[in-house]
Amino acid sequence: MELAQIASALAALKFEVQLLRYGLARKAGFNFAQPRIPAGNTGGGRWTDGGGSVGLVSAPRTVPRVSDSGSGAQESATRSIYRADGSLAAQAVANADGSRIVSRYAAPGDSPEWDSIHRVERADGAVATFRNRGNTQEILDGEDRLLSQTVWAEAGPQPQAIIQPAFLPLVAAPAANATIELALTLYGAYAAGAFGPLGSGAQPVIAFTAREYAPGQSPQMAPSYVGALTKEEVEKACRRYGEVLDYADDAARKLNRSDYASAATYGTAVHSEINRRIRALGDPNFVSEFSLLKTRDEVGAPSLPKLLEDFRYGREGSIRIDVLENTGTGTVCVYDFKTGRSGLTAARSIEIAKAVSRRFEGVRNILVTEVRPSQ
Structure with missing residues (x-):
């Protein structure tokens, strides 16, 4: 029936x-x-x-x-x-x-x-x-x-x-x-x-198993888990999850949406504030990573050199970031900050895998979860 x-x-x-x-x-x-x-x-x-x-x-x-x-x-x-x-x-x-x-x-x-x-x-x-x-x-x-x-x-x-x-x-x-x-x-x-x-x-979370790949090729990975977990379950795997949520909420409280002409410029300001705080920690296992694809999808397509320069010097240009946490257990947690409506695509997943492989060695698992300001 x-x-x-x-x-x-x-x-x-x-x-x-x-x-x-x-x-x-x-x-x-x-x-x-x-x-x-x-x-x-x-x-x-x-x-x-x-x-x-x-x-x-x-x-x-x-x-x-x-x-x-x-x-x-x-x-x-x-x-x-x-x-x-x-x-x-x-x-x-x-x-x-x-x-x-x-x-x-x-x-x-x-x-x-x-x-x-x-x-x-x-x-x-x-x-x-x-x-x-x-x-x-x-x-x-x-x-x-x-x-x-x-x-x-x-x-x-x-x-x-x-x-x-x-x-x-x-x-x-x-x-x-x-x-x-x-x-x-x-x-x-x-x-x-x-x-x-x-x-x-x-x-919601999605996990990938990372695999070896040759130089010049896209990282090889396969999905291993898709589901929805409690906050406590996520925090056990990604110890800085609560801290990341606080950064997102602090940025949303500090920045008044009405002060910005559009949702895109407000999103840039939020990402820039979170990027500034992460970079100030100086922790090689807890870093912010520029996302070209997310930036393009949410705010348009300014020139790539300008985007990279803005990110490198912490300017409030048009930037979107992911935050990577190397847990030291073979898993890297990727916090996908959301202030717009762009979704996670196959191309974005490959971009994330490349960012992880550039930053860390010996990674077996990549765990991605969205982070949105609660304000």
């Missing part, structure tokens, strides 16, 4: 995505004539699935997203299916770029082989599945071959040895690139609050 409702919800989303593509969703909304569960009952106010099924209700909603190109806003439509006890059974997320996520959640008290499963599909048909049980995540390709298995420990993601990984030499590059993009689609949904019972203070 649940599988049939997931398929039905996804079919309904196809039409909703067409509306989103033409910018009509905000005007047309969802079908408010669809029957709803009466207020006062479990799931009261939510839309029914329209099929008369027993025990499950459906709750559609629309959330803002960011396009992979960073060129503007993208919408996604989410449909959630709840059990009679109010627990989340399944969700379908459809993005205007044609990608989609179908998620299933185990019922409370059940003991299946998984707690949650997220199947992510691009418009071109590339697929990856992210399967969670406890603190372990497995990533599988479109043919359900195991790509990776990672245990989330106190020190962060710990990739496990698997007997026969699906990434074979002849297909490693295209398969890895597709899986990175699919992992970023899932991470973007977490970051946008598009789906999942995130709970208060849950922090």
Whole structure:
């Protein structure tokens, strides 16, 4: 019954995505004539699935997203299916770029082989599945071959040895690139609050396993974990996470948004203030790194020499930064400061990997998480 409702919800989303593509969703909304569960009952106010099924209700909603190109806003439509006890059974997320996520959640008290499963599909048909049980995540390709298995420990993601990984030499590059993009689609949904019972203070994270690469080549890496963690879980892996949050909040308090002509110039000021404080510490294992791609996406494309000069001398030019923390355990935490709406893309992921490889040696894991001022 649940599988049939997931398929039905996804079919309904196809039409909703067409509306989103033409910018009509905000005007047309969802079908408010669809029957709803009466207020006062479990799931009261939510839309029914329209099929008369027993025990499950459906709750559609629309959330803002960011396009992979960073060129503007993208919408996604989410449909959630709840059990009679109010627990989340399944969700379908459809993005205007044609990608989609179908998620299933185990019922409370059940003991299946998984707690949650997220199947992510691009418009071109590339697929990856992210399967969670406890603190372990497995990533599988479109043919359900195991790509990776990672245990989330106190020190962060710990990739496990698997007997026969699906990434074979002849297909490693295209398969890895597709899986990175699919992992970023899932991470973007977490970051946008598009789906999942995130709970208060849950922090979206994405981890990559770093691999050796030849000079002149792009760093080789593969996604190893995508999810949402508590602040305490992130702090155990990235000890300076709380400190970084304080820097972001201090900068937001110090700088008045109304004093700046645009959100872009305000964002530059916030990034510049954080950059100044990080550089003043003089800690080689806690550094700020200029991001050309994030700068380009959020504030346009001034000349590269000017951007680099501004960053080198701490000027408040058009800059965006990431902060890198070398934990000393083989993991580098990357704090992706957000004051604009640009998303994390495959190109940005490679940029981050290059920055990490320039700064530190012996890195096995790269853990990326967003940081936004709470003001």
